[in-house]
Amino acid sequence: DQARKTLRRAYDHGERDPQLMAILGLTEIEARNPASAWSFLETAVQNNVTRPRAYYELAKLRYGLFLGGIGANGKLSAQQTADVIQPLLVAQSQQPPLAEVYALMTSVLSRSEMPLPADYLAALHAAARNFPELSDLMAQAIQLHLANGQPAAAAILTELGLRRASDLATRAKIERANFGAARPSQ
Numbered sequence: 001d002q003a004r005k006t007l008r009r010a011y012d013h014g015e016r017d018p019q020l021m022a023i024l025g026l027t028e029i030e031a032r033n034p035a036s037a038w039s040f041l042e043t044a045v046q047n048n049v050t051r052p053r054a055y056y057e058l059a060k061l062r063y064g065l066f067l068g069g070i071g072a073n074g075k076l077s078a079q080q081t082a083d084v085i086q087p088l089l090v091a092q093s094q095q096p097p098l099a100e101v102y103a104l105m106t107s108v109l110s111r112s113e114m115p116l117p118a119d120y121l122a123a124l125h126a127a128a129r130n131f132p133e134l135s136d137l138m139a140q141a142i143q144l145h146l147a148n149g150q151p152a153a154a155a156i157l158t159e160l161g162l163r164r165a166s167d168l169a170t171r172a173k174i175e176r177a178n179f180g181a182a183r184p185s186q
Helices: 002-012 018-030 034-046 052-068 078-092 099-110 118-130 135-147 151-164 168-177
Strands: none
Touching: 002 018, 018 034, 018 052, 034 052, 052 078, 052 099, 078 099, 078 118, 099 118, 099 135, 118 135, 118 151, 135 151, 135 168, 151 168
8 A cells, every 4th residue: 555655646746657657557456456557557558668567467457358248259359369469479578578478378369269470379489488387388389389370380399398398297288289280209
C-alpha cells in the first residue's frame, strides 16, 4: 500500500515516465487490481519501456480478456493472437529472459486459428532453446512446429530436449511431442 501511495503521488503530480507507468502497472498487478494495471501497462508499452515483465503482464491481461469471449471453436482469431503475441515478442527481445513469456506464448499460439507466421515460430524456437529444461514448453514448441510444417525445426528441438532431459518421463514427453518428425540422430 505504501509503495502504491508513493508511486501514485508522482503520477498525480503529472509524471508520465514510461518506467513509472510500468512500475505502477506492475504494482497494481501485485495488488491484484488488474483493471487499474491495464492503462498503466498500455501506456508504458506504447512508450517502449524497457521492462519485459510489463509486456508480459499486458499480454496476459489481453489473453484473459480474449479467452472470456472466445468463439465456439475455442480458437483465438488472427487479430487476437497478434494482439497478445506482439508484446511477448518485445519482451523476448529484452533482458532478462522470462520463462513465463514463452509459456504464455506457447499457450496463445496453441489456441490460434491461423497458421503461424515465421516470426512467431522463430520466437518459439528461441524459447525452447533458451529454456530446454522446461519440458512442457519444449513439447508444445515441437508440436507447433510440426503443425505448421516445420519438421526439421521440430527434430532439432527434439534432439536438444532429449539431450537435456533429466528423467525418463521427460524424455517420453518430448518423444511423444515429436511423433511426426524424423527421429533425431543418436
